[in-house]
Amino acid sequence: MAGRINDEDIALVRERARIDEVVGSYVTLRNAGGGSLKGLCPFHDEKTPSFQVTPARGLFYCFGCGEGGDVITFMEKIDNLSFGEAVQALADRTGVQLRIVDDGRPAAPPGQRVRIMEANQVAADFFATQLASPEAIEARRMLDGRGFDRAAAQRFGVGYAPKDGRALHRHLTRAGFRDDELVRAGLIREHGGWDYFQGRVIWPIKDSGRSVLGFGARRLYDDDRLPAKYINTPETPVYKKSHVLYGLDLARQNIGRKLQAVVMEGYTDVMSAHLAGIDTAVAVCGTAFGEDHARLLQRLMGNSDATRGEVVFTFDGDRAGQAAALKVYRLDRSFTTQTYVAVEPGGLDPCDLRMAQGDAAVRELIGCREPLYRYVMARTIDGYDLDRADGRVAAVRAASDMITSIRDSSLVNQYLRDLSHLVGMDPDEVRRIVNGQRRRGPRRPGPEQAPARIVEPGPVMPAPVGLPWPDPRDHRLEVERGTLKLMLQCPTLFDTAWNGVTADDFTHPALRAVFEAIADTGYRPQGWAEQVQAATADPTARQLEVALLVEPLLREDPTERYAAAYTAKLRMLTTMRRIDDLKSRLQRTNPVTDEAGYDAMFDEMLTLETSRQRLAETSIGFLE
Known part of the structure; x- marks a missing residue:
């Protein structure tokens, strides 16, 4: 791309790309009142939503990070993405044809x-086209043979990679x-230029915005040089197997709406689930379910209430499935929702179950899910001889860490009863053993067993470079922040001189920098916020402007009188600081040896006091 993107086209992209729709394709947003939307921040771990989107201003801001x-x-x-790539991606999404301005630089x-x-x-x-070829x-x-007709293949974009070896290339x-x-995309191999996928069934793996990130491929022929039954796109700039879920493009909206995600083990399982009516099904791609997957699902569900929402895992009934369930259990603290397991008693996976018993059986499998704790508890005690007293005690001790780690305290008594039933002991005796284990402390977990630390959002974090970040809890800065919010969000309420406000009215350097950018810009109706941002050199001040544009005003329908009262309050505080400084200088000045200086300061004191009284009268409507 030679030169730079035309400024008018960038403005058009900003206008057409609705921020609530774009952000909503990555994060589940809910109405937060006042024209704002809230969700879990995609840029840091949090349990309580602090990520806010204001569609009217086209801005997002996280009050946590x-x-x-x-x-x-x-x-x-x-x-x-780079700035240009982000503009191009949004232009493709909104149908904007970008024009490139030739500025003489090389392409x-x-x-x-x-x-x-x-x-x-x-x-x-x-x-997808090759799937209809004779070779396929x-x-x-x-x-x-797996129960998928042509319509199903088209719905999920299933395709075929020819055996030719260079057809895709x-x-x-x-x-x-x-x-x-093509090498960077993982579509051809670096040496020889051979197609990465040859003679295999292909599934496209998409993000929540339905862009193709990579592919999964299943072995078909005995002479395939790659022995693995399934292979996936190698790691690329867009495909990270620990960050993607197959079927997310189809399930994203349903996950957010139903507050449910069903995690399966394979592509055909996901297809079978969706065809059976389980439209929240997704699957991992070439790796085990991990913390990044957990954070992605939690963000899509976007709720912080543990009593609402659920993640259901389906596993095979064999040892591998049980091991997978134990590994997922160690990630349970990554969720605020309840976690469940659905295992078919006969050991069938969802795809086989659908072929054998139909769609209703798949729905029933998910409907008969059991809590993850209970499933893992039962598998934990399987290895103990419950016919012996010492075996039963050892089994209870092995399960005690699980009981004490349950997030919902209201479930502890129920799980104690479940455990006592499983091992055949009196509930009071089981409680005594568990309490004894608690007093001794939990067994030291290994690296995989360490529970994820819950990070609650705190105050806004300072920017890594630039001016210091003003603490939003500092009451001494309330009027300064409020004035700047009014100027940024409602600039037409002020006169051309911003009601007489100057940079000296701001005591914090970052707030002062924001005002200086506002004053240097001068109000223009088109792209006001963008112009202020462009005039702001300091990164902290730029980020602070975004926060001030998103933060709600104290009054939903401010008027010119309200703005005048607000700025009068700000200027009055400045005047009071000057009076205090002058009083201190007067106290240190000898009126006998420096009569002229003392008299000048006294006259200035009278002038400042008169100004303070006038500003106080104007600011009477400050909180009305």
Whole structure:
């Protein structure tokens, strides 16, 4: 891309890309009143929503970690894009044709992430087309044998990678992609230019915005040189297996609406679940379920009430499935919602269950889920001889850490009763053993057993560089912050001189810097906030402007009189500080040896006192 993007086109992208829709494709947002939306911050771990979106101003801000900005900033941060890549991504989303202004600089290559996403989409379309080719008969037989017809394959974008070994490479080259781009996308191999996927059934893996991030592929032929039954796109700038979930493009909205996520183990399981009516199903891609997946689901559900919402895990009934359940249990503290397990008694996975017993059986499997604690508890005591007294005591001790770690204290008594029933002991005796283990302290956990630390949002964090961050809890700064919020959010309430306010009225350097940017900009109706941001050199002040634009005003419908009273209050506080300083100087001045100086300061004191009284009268309506 030569030169730079036309400024008018950037403004048009900001106008058309609704920030609530863009952010809502990554985070579940709920009405917070006053025209604002709230959700869990995607940029740091939190249990209580402190991430706020204000659609009327096109801004987002997190009161927990301090991240904020407009819709372009959000795309830069959430997908690790450059400014140009973020604008291009939003332009593609909103149908804006970008014009490039030639400023004489050499042409720069298109954004790497954008090109990879484009190549992935072309590849997905190619694979889907190839599924109808004569060569793909084995792929169609495999899908048909798993209960998926042509309509199902089209719904999920299932495709086929030809055995040729270079068919995709040729297709993408004709489409204008370079080899280095295709290698970075994981579509061809670096040495020899061979297609990464050959002779396999292909599933596109998409993000919540339905962009193709990578692919999963299943082995079909005995002569396949890769022995693994399933392979996935290698790690790329857009595909991180610990951050993606298959089926998220179809399930995202339903997860947020139903406050439920069903986590499965394979692509065909997810397909079967959705076809059976379980439209919140997703699956991990080539890795075990981890903390990043947990945070992603928690963010999509967006609720902090542990009594609402659920994550249901489906596992095979074999040892591998039990091991997976134990590993997920160690992540349980990453969720504020309740966690459950659904295991088919006969050991069938959801896909096999649907083929054998139909859609209703899949729905019943999820409906008959059991709490994760209870499932893991039963598997924990399986290894003990419950026919012996010492075996029963040892089993209770093994399960005691689980009982004491239950987040919902109201469930502890129920689980104690469950444990006593499982081991065949008196509930009071089980309680005594568990309490004894609690007094001794929990066993030292290994690295995988360490519970995730719950981080509650605190005050806004300071910016890493630049001026110090003003503490929003400092009551001495309330009027200064409130004045700047009015100026940024309602600039038309002030006269051209900002009601006589000057930089000296602000005691905190970051607040002073914000006002200086406002004064230097001068109000213009188009792009007011963006112009102020552009005039602000300090990074702390820029971030503070975003916070002030998002924070609610003390009064929902401020008037010019209210603004005048507010600024009068601010100027009165400045005058009072000057009076205090002058009083201190008068006390240190000898009126005999410095009569002229003393008289001048006394006259100034009278002038300041008169000004203070006048400002006090004007500020009477300050809190009305």
